[in-house]
Amino acid sequence: MKIKIIKYSILLLTLVMIITACQEKVVNKFEGESSLFFFRGSSNSKGTPQTDSVSYSFFLAASSTNEDTVWVDVQLTGVPSDKDRALPIIQTNTGAAGAAVAGTHYLAFNDPAVSKYMVLPANRVSVAIPVVVKRTSEMNTSEFRLDMAITTNEYFIAGIKDRTSYTVKVTAMAVKPALWDVANSYLSIFGPWGQAKMKFIIDFVGFSDFDQVLTTDYRVYLALKAKTKLAEYEQTNGPLYEADGITRVIFP
Amino acid sequence: MKQIAKYILATLLTIYLTGCIKDTGNYEYKDPKEVAPVLVSGIEDNYSAISLENLVIDPKMEGDETLYDYTWYAYPGLIVSSACDTLGKTKKLDYPVTLMSGTYQLVFRATNKVNKTSVYKKSVLTVSSIFGIGYFINKYENGRTDIDFVDRYGVVNKNILKQINGEDLPGKPIRSTYEVNRYSYNVTNPDGTVTRIAMKPAMMVCTDEDMRVYHGENLKLLKKWDEAFLEKPAVKKPQGVWATTGGFMLMNNNSVCYVNNNGSNVGEFGYPYPVNNMKLNSTASVISGSVMVYDDNAGELAGYYVQTYAPIKNAVIKASPLTLGPVGEAYFTNCDLIYMGTQVYYATSAGRSYVIVKNRSTNVYSLWQIGTGNIQYGYIYDYGAGGMVIPSNFGVVNGKVFALKGGAATALNTVIYYSSGDNKVHYYNPANQTERRDMITLPASEVITHIEHCYDFYYKINTFTVLSNKDGNWILRTYDFEGATPDVLLPEKSTHNGSGLAKNMIYRHANTSITY
Numbered sequence: 001m002k003i004k005i006i007k008y009s010i011l012l013l014t015l016v017m018i019i020t021a022c023q024e025k026v027v028n029k030f031e032g033e034s035s036l037f038f039f040r041g042s043s044n045s046k047g048t049p050q051t052d053s054v055s056y057s058f059f060l061a062a063s064s065t066n067e068d069t070v071w072v073d074v075q076l077t078g079v080p081s082d083k084d085r086a087l088p089i090i091q092t093n094t095g096a097a098g099a100a101v102a103g104t105h106y107l108a109f110n111d112p113a114v115s116k117y118m119v120l121p122a123n124r125v126s127v128a129i130p131v132v133v134k135r136t137s138e139m140n141t142s143e144f145r146l147d148m149a150i151t152t153n154e155y156f157i158a159g160i161k162d163r164t165s166y167t168v169k170v171t172a173m174a175v176k177p178a179l180w181d182v183a184n185s186y187l188s189i190f191g192p193w194g195q196a197k198m199k200f201i202i203d204f205v206g207f208s209d210f211d212q213v214l215t216t217d218y219r220v221y222l223a224l225k226a227k228t229k230l231a232e233y234e235q236t237n238g239p240l241y242e243a244d245g246i247t248r249v250i251f252p
Numbered sequence: 253m254k255q256i257a258k259y260i261l262a263t264l265l266t267i268y269l270t271g272c273i274k275d276t277g278n279y280e281y282k283d284p285k286e287v288a289p290v291l292v293s294g295i296e297d298n299y300s301a302i303s304l305e306n307l308v309i310d311p312k313m314e315g316d317e318t319l320y321d322y323t324w325y326a327y328p329g330l331i332v333s334s335a336c337d338t339l340g341k342t343k344k345l346d347y348p349v350t351l352m353s354g355t356y357q358l359v360f361r362a363t364n365k366v367n368k369t370s371v372y373k374k375s376v377l378t379v380s381s382i383f384g385i386g387y388f389i390n391k392y393e394n395g396r397t398d399i400d401f402v403d404r405y406g407v408v409n410k411n412i413l414k415q416i417n418g419e420d421l422p423g424k425p426i427r428s429t430y431e432v433n434r435y436s437y438n439v440t441n442p443d444g445t446v447t448r449i450a451m452k453p454a455m456m457v458c459t460d461e462d463m464r465v466y467h468g469e470n471l472k473l474l475k476k477w478d479e480a481f482l483e484k485p486a487v488k489k490p491q492g493v494w495a496t497t498g499g500f501m502l503m504n505n506n507s508v509c510y511v512n513n514n515g516s517n518v519g520e521f522g523y524p525y526p527v528n529n530m531k532l533n534s535t536a537s538v539i540s541g542s543v544m545v546y547d548d549n550a551g552e553l554a555g556y557y558v559q560t561y562a563p564i565k566n567a568v569i570k571a572s573p574l575t576l577g578p579v580g581e582a583y584f585t586n587c588d589l590i591y592m593g594t595q596v597y598y599a600t601s602a603g604r605s606y607v608i609v610k611n612r613s614t615n616v617y618s619l620w621q622i623g624t625g626n627i628q629y630g631y632i633y634d635y636g637a638g639g640m641v642i643p644s645n646f647g648v649v650n651g652k653v654f655a656l657k658g659g660a661a662t663a664l665n666t667v668i669y670y671s672s673g674d675n676k677v678h679y680y681n682p683a684n685q686t687e688r689r690d691m692i693t694l695p696a697s698e699v700i701t702h703i704e705h706c707y708d709f710y711y712k713i714n715t716f717t718v719l720s721n722k723d724g725n726w727i728l729r730t731y732d733f734e735g736a737t738p739d740v741l742l743p744e745k746s747t748h749n750g751s752g753l754a755k756n757m758i759y760r761h762a763n764t765s766i767t768y
Contacts, residue, residue: 026751186311215515215516215517216514216515216517217482217512217514217516217517217520217522218482219382220512220522220523220561221482221483221522221523222523223561224522224524224525224526224561225483225523226527227526227561228523228524231526
């Protein structure tokens with residue numbers, strides 16, 4: 001009797017396994033709403049670092065340059081759409097002290113030259129939007145700040161909490177490049193950053209692409225050239241100082 | 253259930269009872285000599301092969317040679333754990349040599365197909381390119397510089413730079429230098445992508461108008477002057493090029509710059525190092541990655557190290573680096589340089605640098621034995637000569653060309669060979685303050701332009717060479733040494749001739765790592 005019970009139990013178990021083994025697996029698909037966030041990383045779609053802000057300076061541009069474009073990557077969370085969707089991006093610091101003024105310091109997002117870019121194209125998961133900055137005489141002594149934020153509209157809900165804002169700072173003064181203090185980078189070649197130092201590097205060392213990640217050889221090359229050129233400069237002009245008149249420009 | 257238990261018990265009992273039966277076996281032990289393959293002949297202890305030429309070895313086995321599986325393989329030097337390259341799977345090796353230049357252990361193995369016993373024979377295989385062994389004569393002819401190459405068979409291959417590349421160099425020769433694995437460069441592939449070729453042998457040839465970089469194995473041109481810099485110098489006035497263990501150093505227009513061997517370099521010299529009002533003599537002594545130069549303005553030594561971006565002038569009195577004497581004062585200054593050279597030892601290891609100077613005020617000549625390799629630590633110091641005064645009636649103070657006898661870095665263990673721009677070679681022995689005059693006398697019409705002790709302690713290279721000019725042609729003579737003495741055996745062992753005026757030469761043997 002016991003043997004029979006064991007036999008039937010095994011048979012039953014096998015039958016259950018056969019029946020359940022071939023059940024179709026149901027895959028849960030993402031059906032949530034779409035949201036947006038600003039890309040963060042060492043290299044965006046234009047090959048430049050993009051953290052939580054960027055400083056643009058006409059200091060590095062030719063003196064005839066009165067307008068330039070900073071590209072900012074925006075990325076999608078959710079599924080691509082088969083149609084273009086307007087990006088809900090606004091300035092959040094309008095009217096605040098030191099705030100960039102639309103039309104004066106940058107082209108407004110609804111300006112026809114810009115607005116055509118303020119969409120996430122169909123079937124895309126990211127897009128680079130232009131922030132067209134404009135040079136003004138005030139920028140020789142001041143910096144203006146454009147705080148941007150991703151809001152919501154009929155296509156998008158609020159995105160990743162700490163990545164929905166981004167700041168573009170624009171000036172004509174020298175600004176410290178984002179990579180200056182990175183390990184084995186500009187700090188090791190040129191020492192602590194300073195405006196006069198940076199201008200010297202641009203004018204006398206002939207180097208201005210501070211977004212570049214440098215190889216060892218090129219760092220040595222720049223370091224030697226900077227010291228040599230500064231020595232030559234000082235022989236003719238005497239020591240070079242930062243605007244405070246105290247901090248002497250030297251290279252390590 | 254009971255029946256199942258019975259079966260299990262019976263099986264266990266059977267295993268238990270039979271498990272301890274003594275295994276008498278049916279083996280028949282034989283002497284290995286009776287069953288292992290026997291190699292009769294045909295494999296030497298040493299082979300010297302040239303890259304891309306076929307290495308053929310046909311050993312003879314005892315008995316039926318079809319009974320065995322054969323394997324030929326090689327591994328570098330004496331490092332048994334290194335990866336082996338299989339060179340052949342047949343009894344007769346017929347291998348187009350593609351191993352990089354160097355010394356290998358070559359192993360032949362024959363394995364009996366039935367009983368799997370093997371016989372091994374190990375030989376030393378030295379691989380080099382056709383340019384891996386021989387003398388490279390830097391010469392001047394028809395207003396141009398080229399190299400005549402005396403190969404291992406004594407054949408003079410004329411104008412090899414022009415023969416291989418279609419072009420020689422403008423200007424008069426200054427010097428050339430070779431390093432076995434410190435040069436990297438980019439090549440552009442057919443699809444436009446760029447590949448970095450890392451750590452290859454290179455030879456650099458410098459004239460008073462140009463400097464070019466050639467591949468060390470085939471002497472194909474890698475870079476001309478315009479391509480050899482991160483930023484081309486404003487003034488082109490080459491003074492010499494030297495190989496170091498860190499890369500290469502070029503002296504141009506009274507400054508030095510380096511190709512630094514690191515992860516990203518693609519064979520481009522960097523920005524000139526500061527010269528600090530020095531006037532650089534066109535000579536240098538290299539040990540390891542450090543280079544000693546001479547400041548003709550101050551009349552004193554200076555040093556450069558590739559990763560120290562300023563000249564070293566700190567000098568100390570005779571001391572070990574752990575018990576340094578006063579730093580910051582040159583132990584001599586205001587002197588004219590008579591001679592500076594590096595004592596060759598083996599591979600990249602050099603003995604000492606020797607310097608002879610003449611005091612501009614007192615006209616006293618003195619000898620210094622410098623630990624050039626310590627320049628990388630920020631100082632130059634004397635090891636033992638301590639400014640030994642050389643009697644002014646010694647011919648060495650009027651020498652025009654010099655050579656050091658190779659050896660290790662022990663106290664004054666060299667002699668300084670010299671010639672005064674005539675047809676004779678003498679030597680000065682600082683250990684006992686004597687001179688040996690007229691060690692070699694060439695025919696009166698010849699003018700000696702270069703002498704060198706071609707030496708490697710480990711690879712037993714030990715030849716003295718004299719390069720001379722006569723009537724617009726060069727003559728190279730080689731000599732063996734008289735035992736362990738500094739004297740050579742006369743007459744010369746070999747003589748080679750070529751057209752053009754020789755300036756100097758470098759010698760490479762199959763395991764040369766660097767030339768000085």
